[in-house]
Amino acid sequence: MLVTFFSARPYDEQTFVEANRDGRHQLRFLTPRLSADTVLLAAGSEAICAFVNDTLDRPVLERLAAGGTRLVALRCAGFNNVDLAAAADVGLPVVRVPAYSPHAVAEHTFALILALNRRIHRAYNRVREGNFALDHLVGVDLHGKTIGVIGTGLIGRVVVDIARGFGMRVLAHDPSPDAGVLAAGATYTDVADLLSESDVVTLHCPLVPATFHLIDADALGRMRPGAMLVNTSRGALVDTQAVVAALKSRHLGSLGIDVYEEEASLFFEDRSSGGIDDDIFARLVTFPNVLVTGHQGFLTREALAAIASTTLASIDAFEAGRPLEHAVPLPAV
Ligand code: NAI
Numbered sequence: 621m622l623v624t625f626f627s628a629r630p631y632d633e634q635t636f637v638e639a640n641r642d643g644r645h646q647l648r649f650l651t652p653r654l655s656a657d658t659v660l661l662a663a664g665s666e667a668i669c670a671f672v673n674d675t676l677d678r679p680v681l682e683r684l685a686a687g688g689t690r691l692v693a694l695r696c697a698g699f700n701n702v703d704l705a706a707a708a709d710v711g712l713p714v715v716r717v718p719a720y721s722p723h724a725v726a727e728h729t730f731a732l733i734l735a736l737n738r739r740i741h742r743a744y745n746r747v748r749e750g751n752f753a754l755d756h757l758v759g760v761d762l763h764g765k766t767i768g769v770i771g772t773g774l775i776g777r778v779v780v781d782i783a784r785g786f787g788m789r790v791l792a793h794d795p796s797p798d799a800g801v802l803a804a805g806a807t808y809t810d811v812a813d814l815l816s817e818s819d820v821v822t823l824h825c826p827l828v829p830a831t832f833h834l835i836d837a838d839a840l841g842r843m844r845p846g847a848m849l850v851n852t853s854r855g856a857l858v859d860t861q862a863v864v865a866a867l868k869s870r871h872l873g874s875l876g877i878d879v880y881e882e883e884a885s886l887f888f889e890d891r892s893s894g895g896i897d898d899d900i901f902a903r904l905v906t907f908p909n910v911l912v913t914g915h916q917g918f919l920t921r922e923a924l925a926a927i928a929s930t931t932l933a934s935i936d937a938f939e940a941g942r943p944l945e946h947a948v949p950l951p952a953v
Pocket of ligand 1: 697725771773776793794879917
């Protein structure tokens with residue numbers, strides 16, 4: 621099958637070419653993001669492969685279907701960027717990669733927590749400039765501190781295990797509590813208690829209407845003064861303007877994010893020469909107690925290999941007319 625990739629980067633091409641080494645599919649890698657302006661590039665491809673910031677709204681899906689595309693393969697877990705009703709209307713099945721090394725994102729979450737707590741980002745710069753002063757680098761022992769994990773699915777569960785390994789007390793919130801998380805020693809509670817009792821709050825739930833701006837001014841106000849907020853899930857779980865206000869008032873102790881609600885126009889590109897137009901983001905990165913990575917939680921060799929093999933297996937199944945194990949459920953038309 622001819623598969624056109626949007627938002628393709630060298631590491632995508634490398635891992636997908638390796639997973640397709642028998643050449644059973646014809647893979648075309650394009651760097652532009654999928655949008656109404658670029659959808660024509662998919663003409664003639666039976667499947668398209670998209671990533672987190674590609675736009676799959678109704679106009680794009682209609683044009684894909686009209687151009688002969690028969691399958692949308694997301695090489696990511698989240699599908700909040702797809703208009704599922706429109707996909708159902710135009711008869712385009714959508715597959716995703718529900719699980720690919722939850723360790724990749726969980727470990728990155730702890731990379732942010734540890735770096736922020738021990739000011740590694742500041743220490744790195746100081747030492748490079750020959751400044752070995754330790755002022756303002758004081759952290760805390762994570763051992764004995766409380767971490768609140770919102771969402772204990774595949775990734776949240778690994779975060780719970782890592783936190784327990786550090787000797788942290790774990791509070792969790794999830795509409796579907798998990799027996800393994802309880803057995804690991806976590807305690808399920810409601811969001812309000814989790815926020816008010818945690819030294820670190822970390823988000824691992826999906827972005828759906830009910831979780832949009834889950835962390836807003838009210839939620840931030842409930843958090844302990846000086847607490848850390850970490851978001852490696854989806855940017856819009858957090859109201860960024862409210863976070864900036866909480867950082868300015870010194871109520872929020874620190875922030876670690878791998879995702880940002882307006883990341884689609886920022887991340888995955890080198891913008892170091894052109895400057896940043898997003899004033900909220902620009903303000904955010906001026907805080908010494910904020911650490912931002914550009915949506916790289918998934919970026920391990922193991923996760924990339926799993927993404928490629930699962931995506932190609934879905935394309936194989938579609939081509940062979942077999943059931944699509946990783947289809948996103950579409951609303952009935
Ligand atoms: P999952 O589907 O295995 O788990 C999500 C959990 O959130 C489920 O247990 C669900 O019951 C729970 N949940 C749903 N609504 C909730 C609510 N209102 N409050 C608390 N919990 C709620 O998903 P997985 O694989 O663990 O992924 C979690 C998040 O991480 C997703 O948003 C995904 O988009 C994001 N992600 C980020 C990556 C990155 O590179 N930074 C890579 C992969 C995933």
